[in-house]
Amino acid sequence: MKQLMNTSLKKGIDKQRTAVLRLEMDYELAVLFEAIEENNEKKIKDCKQKLERIRLELVRLKAF
Numbered sequence: 001m002k003q004l005m006n007t008s009l010k011k012g013i014d015k016q017r018t019a020v021l022r023l024e025m026d027y028e029l030a031v032l033f034e035a036i037e038e039n040n041e042k043k044i045k046d047c048k049q050k051l052e053r054i055r056l057e058l059v060r061l062k063a064f
Helices: 002-038 041-060
Strands: none
Touching: 002 041
16 A cells, blocks of 8 residues: 555656656747847757756656
């Protein structure tokens, strides 16, 4: 019974983290769009790195 409760709790936490990551991803995509419009190479590179980190975590959570 305890394992069932722990599994259920973990799924809930994973769902919350996935939602937060999706919001972060939306924000970073907006920042990337701005950087592309400004032709700011450093900002573009930073955004792409953040998006890659988010992508890897989402894959780890099996959200994609």
